[in-house]
Amino acid sequence: MLNIERPDDxxxxxxxxxxxxxxxxxxxxxxxxxxxxxxxxxxVCVLKGSFVFFSDLIREINLPMSCEFLGVSSYGSKTQSxxxxxxxxxxxxxxxxxxxxxxEDIVDTGTTLHFLLQSLHAxxxxxxxxxxxxxxxxxxxxxxxxxxxxxxxxxxFAVGYGIDYAERYRGLSYIGAVDKTI
Ligand code: IMP
Ligand code: MG
Numbered sequence: 190m191l192n193i194e195r196p197d198d199x200x201x202x203x204x205x206x207x208x209x210x211x212x213x214x215x216x217x218x219x220x221x222x223x224x225x226x227x228x229x230x231x232x233v234c235v236l237k238g239s240f241v242f243f244s245d246l247i248r249e250i251n252l253p254m255s256c257e258f259l260g261v262s263s264y265g266s267k268t269q270s271x272x273x274x275x276x277x278x279x280x281x282x283x284x285x286x287x288x289x290x291x292x293e294d295i296v297d298t299g300t301t302l303h304f305l306l307q308s309l310h311a312x313x314x315x316x317x318x319x320x321x322x323x324x325x326x327x328x329x330x331x332x333x334x335x336x337x338x339x340x341x342x343x344x345x346f347a348v349g350y351g352i353d354y355a356e357r358y359r360g361l362s363y364i365g366a367v368d369k370t371i
Contacts, residue, residue: 199348199358199365203340208322208350208364209245211339215320216249218337219290223252228315229287230254235261235305236278238294241351241359242322242339246292254290257282263301274304285313294352295323299331306333323347323364340364 223230232254234243247256260278289309296302302319309317320337327344346369348354349361358365 199361199367201363202342202345202347202366203364205350205362208339212242212245213249215337215339216246216251219246219250219320220252222318222336223288223290226288230290231257231282231284231287232290232292233257233259233280233309235259235291235293235301237359238352239292239322242294243292243351246320255282257284259305261301261305274301276308283312284309286315289314289317291317291319293319293321295325295347296321296333296335297325297328299329299333302333302335303331322350323352342366 257280263274318336322339345366348358349365353359
């Protein structure tokens, strides 16, 4: 089947081939870090935006791990963060003494990640590392560290590959950008 781009599709920022290549590289970096750890590795998918990235990434990581899902909302249907982060779905298992790999879609101001790291650290894990598909480095307001980063992007509103604008575009196979006035 031909994959024809429609005229109203978001403009492409990162082609799907580039995304897939980078996912494989990240998986390799992650394997190198965790291959000789003692104890359990838990991959935590931050919903909803990272579900596509998460499912591609974990299939490239050749290590035993469990998968957990954490729902957060901070944006509602707007393109500006409300600054308020809420956990809408919590982990189903304790993470005390475990190695947590937090998998995010995009770090913008860092508010969401900062909040999540505080919440997870309080649960007593052995370690926490962060993997994010995208980051907007110029916009970081909180001092958060990303251990594995897919791509830096500029000050644009990214969509696709799981990431939405008002719940649209999650199913795009590439990473695009939409005009914030749409
Ligand atoms: P932060 O709290 O400002 O770092 O924003 C992080 C969260 O906001 C991300 O996990 C996304 O869910 C959402 N977000 C930030 N920037 C974008 C964007 O460009 N497109 C879509 N969602 C975004
Ligand atoms: Mg997110």
